[in-house]
Amino acid sequence: MKFGSMLKDISQALVQQPATEQYPSVRRPVPERLRGRLVWNPATCTGCGLCATDCPAKAIELLVLDKKAKRFVMTYHIDRCTFCAQCVQSCRQGCLNMAANHWELAAFDRDDFLLRWQSAPESG
Ligand code: SF4
Numbered sequence: 001m002k003f004g005s006m007l008k009d010i011s012q013a014l015v016q017q018p019a020t021e022q023y024p025s026v027r028r029p030v031p032e033r034l035r036g037r038l039v040w041n042p043a044t045c046t047g048c049g050l051c052a053t054d055c056p057a058k059a060i061e062l063l064v065l066d067k068k069a070k071r072f073v074m075t076y077h078i079d080r081c082t083f084c085a086q087c088v089q090s091c092r093q094g095c096l097n098m099a100a101n102h103w104e105l106a107a108f109d110r111d112d113f114l115l116r117w118q119s120a121p122e123s124g
């Protein structure tokens with residue numbers, strides 16, 4: 001490298017803003033359609049199991065405790081999920097979505113990659 005062009009690069013670097021971002025102290029807005037981890041809304045879930053059957057990564061397990069009373073347990077293995085959104089497409093009831101605000105998923109403990117949800121038992 002020529003001395004002149006090196007000086008030019010150095011002077012440019014001194015006046016330019018850094019290219020790196022100061023994450024996590026500075027956070028950019030999350031894109032609206034970003035695929036974060038799954039969120040399950042059991043209110044309209046029928047327990048059909050399509051989400052679990054269609055998941056190519058076997059990241060969803062559905063346990064049907066009582067189909068009539070709509071009592072289900074869904075286990076979601078975040079560390080197996082490829083964020084393909086196939087389960088979201090497969091669910092005809094619109095119970096699943098990939099939450100844009102749940103994207104910071106790093107963890108020290110493996111147990112943190114396991115989410116278990118239980119539908120509330122119907123009253124009456
Ligand atoms: S996003 Fe894809 S890999 Fe993740 S749980 Fe849904 S179907 Fe499975």
Ligand code: SF4
Nearest residue numbers: 045046048049051091
């Ligand atoms: S596909 Fe939808 S309705 Fe069927 S078990 Fe999964 S979340 Fe429930």
